[in-house]
Amino acid sequence: MKRLIIEAWAMALRDIKKRESIFKYLMAITLFGLAIFFVGFAFDLFVDFSAYSTSFAQYFSSGILIYFVALIGIQSSAELVIDRQGFTKLLLVAPIARGSLLLGKVLTGFIDSIRGYLLVIIFFLWYFGTFDPLLFAVMIAFMFWTIVTFTGLGLWLSSLFTNKYSAQTAEGMLVFGFLFFSGIFYPLAIIPEPYRYLLYVNPLTYSVDFFRFLMGSTPFLPLSHQLIGVIGFGILFLYLGVYQFDRFLRR
Amino acid sequence: MMDAIVVKGLRRAFGELKAVNNVTFSVRRGEILGILGPNGAGKTTLISMISTLLQPSKGTITVNGHDVQEQAQAVRELIGYLFQESILDGELSGYDTLDIHARLYKIPQDRRAQRIKELSTLVGLSKFLDKKVSTYSGGMKRKLEFIRTLLHEPKILILDEPTLGLDPAIRRLLWTYIQNLNRTKKTTILLTTHYMEEADELCHRVGIMHRGKFVKIDTPTRLKQSLRGDVIEVGSSQDLEPVLSDVVKLRFVQDAELVDGVLRIYVTRAEKNFARILSLLHMKKIIISSITIKKPTLEDVFLHYTGEQLQ
Numbered sequence: 001m002k003r004l005i006i007e008a009w010a011m012a013l014r015d016i017k018k019r020e021s022i023f024k025y026l027m028a029i030t031l032f033g034l035a036i037f038f039v040g041f042a043f044d045l046f047v048d049f050s051a052y053s054t055s056f057a058q059y060f061s062s063g064i065l066i067y068f069v070a071l072i073g074i075q076s077s078a079e080l081v082i083d084r085q086g087f088t089k090l091l092l093v094a095p096i097a098r099g100s101l102l103l104g105k106v107l108t109g110f111i112d113s114i115r116g117y118l119l120v121i122i123f124f125l126w127y128f129g130t131f132d133p134l135l136f137a138v139m140i141a142f143m144f145w146t147i148v149t150f151t152g153l154g155l156w157l158s159s160l161f162t163n164k165y166s167a168q169t170a171e172g173m174l175v176f177g178f179l180f181f182s183g184i185f186y187p188l189a190i191i192p193e194p195y196r197y198l199l200y201v202n203p204l205t206y207s208v209d210f211f212r213f214l215m216g217s218t219p220f221l222p223l224s225h226q227l228i229g230v231i232g233f234g235i236l237f238l239y240l241g242v243y244q245f246d247r248f249l250r251r
Numbered sequence: 252m253m254d255a256i257v258v259k260g261l262r263r264a265f266g267e268l269k270a271v272n273n274v275t276f277s278v279r280r281g282e283i284l285g286i287l288g289p290n291g292a293g294k295t296t297l298i299s300m301i302s303t304l305l306q307p308s309k310g311t312i313t314v315n316g317h318d319v320q321e322q323a324q325a326v327r328e329l330i331g332y333l334f335q336e337s338i339l340d341g342e343l344s345g346y347d348t349l350d351i352h353a354r355l356y357k358i359p360q361d362r363r364a365q366r367i368k369e370l371s372t373l374v375g376l377s378k379f380l381d382k383k384v385s386t387y388s389g390g391m392k393r394k395l396e397f398i399r400t401l402l403h404e405p406k407i408l409i410l411d412e413p414t415l416g417l418d419p420a421i422r423r424l425l426w427t428y429i430q431n432l433n434r435t436k437k438t439t440i441l442l443t444t445h446y447m448e449e450a451d452e453l454c455h456r457v458g459i460m461h462r463g464k465f466v467k468i469d470t471p472t473r474l475k476q477s478l479r480g481d482v483i484e485v486g487s488s489q490d491l492e493p494v495l496s497d498v499v500k501l502r503f504v505q506d507a508e509l510v511d512g513v514l515r516i517y518v519t520r521a522e523k524n525f526a527r528i529l530s531l532l533h534m535k536k537i538i539i540s541s542i543t544i545k546k547p548t549l550e551d552v553f554l555h556y557t558g559e560q561l562q
Binding site: 003006007009010011013014017018085086087089090091092093094095096097250 | 303327336343347354
């Protein structure tokens with residue numbers, strides 16, 4: 001285990017050191033936070049969310065934040081496959097456990113999501129007055145699990161393709177679908193029953209709903225269903241990701 | 252003593268293409284073995300399989316007694332691989348590039364800085380380590396990649412076209428490092444190249460690879476001797492095919508062939524028999540446009556065994 005962590009940390013360190021300066025990073029998250037804030041409040045002017053005991057700003061911000069965390073997971077693992085002729089090749093001839101490659105990308109994704117979104121999340125919790133230390137701790141752990149889940153998904157998806165452009169196109173379509181079919185913008189309750197199944201097969205639906213619960217907004221699904229979805233999809237994608245990546249490397 | 256690398260009946264196909272076709276050879280401990288061949292000969296595919304990067308379609312490879320398929324991690328511990336193409340992050344500094352690599356190879360913290368200092372001083376990069384790699388010249392980048400490969404002190408070094416695209420001065424410098432490493436640390440080195448001079452200068456033995464197969468492996472000297480004599484090359488605007496059979500019949504001619512319209516004659520004691528060849532060509536009314544006498548080079552060897560020019 002110690003070895004796995006050392007190797008994964010070395011991989012994450014490379015990604016972290018390549019990032020922009022702290023000034024550019026602070027500028028980016030401030031702009032990002034403001035963008036979410038204004039979109040939420042703009043919609044509040046003509047969307048009535050009182051029936052869901054929340055405002056659109058609060059509802060939307062929790063959903064979009066976990067979407068971006070998931071996005072980091074997908075993108076960071078896809079790098080492993082897309083970079084097959086680059087740094088990944090260097091890793092493949094090094095005495096590194098294959099599990100470390102995945103863990104390294106999970107670590108990178110988690111650090112990136114903390115760096116990118118934690119301050120924004122804290123701001124929203126403070127603004128909406130829903131900060132709870134226990135739920136906040138669970139939220140951090142859940143962000144990690146979201147990264148694990150979507151790193152697995154990204155790895156699985158990108159390993160399916162031999163052509164990196166096909167992989168990128170598939171990922172693009174997937175994240176686009178995730179954005180509109182997971183209840184980020186609208187409550188699941190407004191979708192007619194037969195079409196609602198489209199949302200149930202979307203792994204992000206459960207993450208969005210659980211994160212919404214943790215941020216003190218109104219979720220749609222019962223907590224037990226959220227947890228089953230979150231844990232179930234996490235394990236499934238982790239397994240598929242490792243399995244398909246291993247097959248990809250054997251080609 | 253056990254050989255460092257033993258390859259038996261190795262094959263690798265990509266669809267219909269047999270990139271490596273039934274290759275058998277071994278690399279002795281402390282030896283520098285060069286694989287010489289043109290682009291597409293199968294050199295990179297071969298070393299990719301040895302370094303565990305690619306699965307063979309058939310055959311076995313052992314590295315210091317470890318089977319590359321069954322004990323891949325043990326093999327990876329032993330080898331250092333310098334890729335043909337540059338794999339560097341321009342955004343990282345030279346120091347970070349080496350430090351991260353050292354961490355991946357689990358070099359203890361107290362040794363990391365020391366090794367980085369030692370190796371960067373050796374290749375004259377120590378003053379530039381805090382600079383971003385994107386600001387390095389091509390030669391500096393190659394040196395950085397070279398010392399990165401050496402950080403964990405591999406017992407077996409695999410170098411894929413180590414000096415490709417470098418200027419002659421840097422190339423010579425890298426040769427010196429490679430030779431010193433082999434001499435002082437007894438590192439076994441397997442390198443691919445399509446530079447004749449590099450193979451001649453560096454390698455204890457050279458394997459000529461052509462269309463996925465080894466056509467000959469031996470020391471550079473013996474390979475050249477295998478042509479049994481000197482080489483006389485005759486150029487003419489006329490077709491030389493009709494005189495080929497007459498030339499071969501001469502007692503002192505070992506062999507003769509036509510390559511791209513040039514008549515190549517392998518002879519013993521060229522300086523003595525040169526005049527007799529000239530008189531034969533004169534008799535056959537051949538107008539000679541050029542004629543050279545030379546000691547055989549690896550290029551001649553390559554040409555002789557493959558029938559093709561090494562590009």
